[in-house]
Amino acid sequence: MKNRLITIPFAHDSMIATTIRRRPYVAIKPICEAAGLDWPYQRKRILRDDILSEDIVITTVMTPQGQKKMLFLPLEQLNGWLLRVNVKRVKPELRDTLHIYKRKCHHVLFMHFFGKTVRERKRVEKKQKYNLNLLSEHFNVIQHTWTTQIQPVLNKLESPVSDRLHDRFNECSALLSMLDRKTLRSKK
Missing domain, CATH: 1.10.287 (Helix Hairpins)
Structure with missing residues (x-):
């Protein structure tokens, strides 16, 4: 993938996104890690889902630790995945962070990609x-x-x-x- 990775600050952390064929995509693993979700389990859930799995992009990206494969979901499907995550299955100390992601991350990403257009x-x-x-x-x-x-x-x-x-x-x-x-x- 030749697309440029974009780091978007959010909730004392950051999200990684890119644009593929003029469509915004969001890296899921960094969100899982920041919100305290079990990444391997969430990855399996996404790959099993008949809707989410249709548009995922798995690509190799360069990180400070070297090349890594990363799974991206289209921005418009992010809430579909995130809102299905059961807060009760997350460690109590991470529930507030997950609530913040569920409530606000889509808006922050939307404004990053489309806010200029709206304004x-x-x-x-x-x-x-x-x-x-x-x-x-x-x-x-x-x-x-x-x-x-x-x-x-x-x-x-x-x-x-x-x-x-x-x-x-x-x-x-x-x-x-x-x-x-x-x-x-x-x-x-």
Whole structure:
């Protein structure tokens, strides 16, 4: 595997992850060791599971102790495995640590891999709303100028342009209203 290993700090320890075919994977053995789980038993459980075993990746990685084989699960399957671990089967002094992993490690990993995407989407949505508001304000000023100053003059001159522009302003107003409603709905 040529994928770069990523060390993600978590609960006075760290988790190891990588991206394979643009999909985040998490090394399971370090989690087992940090949470006090029996690694050989958990490995067997994962390999026996018909869902978890489908997407595992076992690969050789370089560690300070040399090359080692490491089992990785896709991030989206991590909670499926971890939530099935029975806390009562762990030593009492390690139960709190296991609870922390069960509650928070998926979130920490998710934010590492996708948090930037979520923040970026929110930033883009905020900018789009700002731009829509700005466009609406400009349109309202132009429409007011049209209605109070330009259209009356064109009407006095009996210009055919007056009706066509009036229709265009109505269409633009309807379009802005539709965009504004769509933007408000997407925020919910």
